[in-house]
Amino acid sequence: MEDTDLKSPILGASRSGRRGGRLSRRYSVTSLRSEFVSRLPDKLRSGIDPESDPFDVDLSKASGLSKDKYIG
Numbered sequence: 001m002e003d004t005d006l007k008s009p010i011l012g013a014s015r016s017g018r019r020g021g022r023l024s025r026r027y028s029v030t031s032l033r034s035e036f037v038s039r040l041p042d043k044l045r046s047g048i049d050p051e052s053d054p055f056d057v058d059l060s061k062a063s064g065l066s067k068d069k070y071i072g
Helices: 029-038
Strands: none
């Protein structure tokens, strides 16, 4: 086995996956949600508040939607 320092951080041992000394945020919840919302049609995107709870989306605020097509 290798002689490793038990007091060194686990993530500090490997530099892979890091950019500029920080862990990559490429697949963080925030970045994935932002990318998902940016690809939605304008009608749906207008009803989503980017600052609100990501699990509480109220599409009734979106304008121009027909209930049959998007909801239910």
